[in-house]
Amino acid sequence: MSDAELDKTDRKILALLQDDARLTNNDIAERIHLSPSQCSRRRARLERDGLIAGYHARIDGEKAGFGLVNFISVTLSTHNRNNAARFAELMAxxxxxxxxxxxxxEMDYxxxxxxxxxxxxxxxxxETLLPHEAVQNVKTSIVLQTLKDTSALPLDDS
Amino acid sequence: MSDAELDKTDRKILALLQDDARLTNNDIAERIHLSPSQCSRRRARLERDGLIAGYHARIDGEKAGFGLVNFISVTLSTHNRNNAARFAELMAxxxxxxxxxxxxxEMDYxxxxxxxxxxxxxxxxxETLLPHEAVQNVKTSIVLQTLKDTSALPLDDS
DNA sequence: ATGAGCGGCGCAAGGTGTTTGCGTATTTGC
DNA sequence: GCAAATACGCAAACACCTTGCGCCGCTCAT
Structure with missing residues (x-):
């Protein structure tokens, strides 16, 4: 299932669900001018084929107690497969x-x-990052202000 | 509604929905050992209070035709409110x-x-970023490999 | 040109999910 | 201790989802 096989209606479904995953198949069906059953089938196909990879609630970080968002750049101490694997394991x-x-x-990660x-x-x-033997250098930046924070892909919805 | 007023059950609801927003209230209710109706009410409260800020489908960027993820650092030409506002408008x-x-x-954004x-x-x-009059300097990095790409908050679910 | 096969479609029915009113139990504040 | 507020489960009414069926249009092979 490549890009070429997504038609305009599929794209519209993706864009609508990306924006609001709580829309019912009935809601979506109205907007794409198909029946709820056909909408359900198209949606199921998009899920089966992995275009829709999951559904998630967006939780308000501040309200949930997370006051800081940070971007941290990391350099590994030696570039080899072992260190990269160790670092990946740490991240997981x-x-x-x-x-x-x-x-x-200039930075690795x-x-x-x-x-x-x-x-x-x-x-x-x-306590966690710098002591790790694969990590050589770390640069930390704290987010002062967020202008935009979505994971939305620009799906040319309209 | 601050952090202090989220009990263990609320947190569990948040974590479950963060992970899979398609769980039914019946599913969730089983896992938190409440009735579906009480689960529905708690969920509605979390939505109303803004802890749950929205629901979104996660679309597979590669499958949808987006081959590159890029991190771009930007410096503004002069730090004043006008340029910051202009830049924010561009981002929107x-x-x-x-x-x-x-x-x-060292970089502004x-x-x-x-x-x-x-x-x-x-x-x-x-064509878009550099010609903008508020933008002075741009550093572009292309993602070579993604170890992790969630928006998930560490809600101490369990 | 024609017929077969395939894919997309809507209808309708059966099953599942959601929400809300009601009454009960528990907690909180005075 | 008492009254008020809050949390809870039950059940009913309504909404939603999925799937079988049949129809239609398109494509391909003969």
Whole structure:
């Protein structure tokens, strides 16, 4: 199922559910001018084929007690497969790490990490990250203001 | 509604829905050992109070045709309120910008931007971002590998 | 040109899910 | 201790979802 096989109606379904996953098949069906049953089938296909990878509630971080969002750039001490695997394993074990990406550029990885406060950030960096034997260097930035924070793909919805 | 007023059951509801927003109130009710109607009421309260800020389908970027995830650091040309407002306005207008945060550190903003390919990235940087009068400097990194990519808050679920 | 096969579609029915009113139990504040 | 507020489960009415069926249109092979 590649891009070429998504028609305009599929895209519309994806965009609608990306925006509000609580829309009923009846709601969606009205907007795409199909019946609820056909809408249900198309949706099931998009799920089966992995276009829709999951459904999630977005929880308000501040209200839930997470005061800080941090971007942390990391350099590994030696670039070899063992260290990369060790680092990946570390990332998988830490629920406060929301994102971890290997990048082009001067730093090897960028992490997005949520903590309750500065103390939490300090602990994360000094007690968890820096002591890890694969980690050589760490640069931490704290988010001061968020202009936009979605995971939304630009699906050309309309 | 602060953190102190979320009990263990509320947290469990949040964690379950964060993980899978398609769980029915019946499913959730079983797991938190309440009735479906009480589960429904608690959920409604969490929504009303803004702890649950929304529900979204997660769309597979690659399958939907977005081959590149990019982190772009931006410096503004002059730090004043006008430029910051202009930049914020630009970010709001660009659906390919998923995230935009003002940060501590050497760069003013970090953006997460999805594009279909290198050409799309180049266009974004050279035709949209750099020509903007508020933008002075741009550093672009392309994601080579993603170890983790969630928006999940560590809610101490269990 | 024609017929077979396939995929998309809507209708309708049966099953599941949701919400709300009601009454009871528990907790909280004075 | 008492009254008020809150949390709870039950049950009923309504909404929603899925799937079998049949129809239609398109494509491909003969």
């Amino acid at each position: 074990r830490l629920p406060e790490v929301q994102e971890a990406h290997a990048l082009t550029g 960028i992490l997005r990490v949520v903590t309750r406060d500065l103390r939490g950030l300090s602990d994360f960096v000094n | 207008r660009l659906p390919e910008v998923q995230e935009a945060h003002a940060l501590t550190g 970090i953006l997460r931007v999805v594009t279909r390919d290198l050409r799309g990235l180049s266009d974004f940087v050279n």
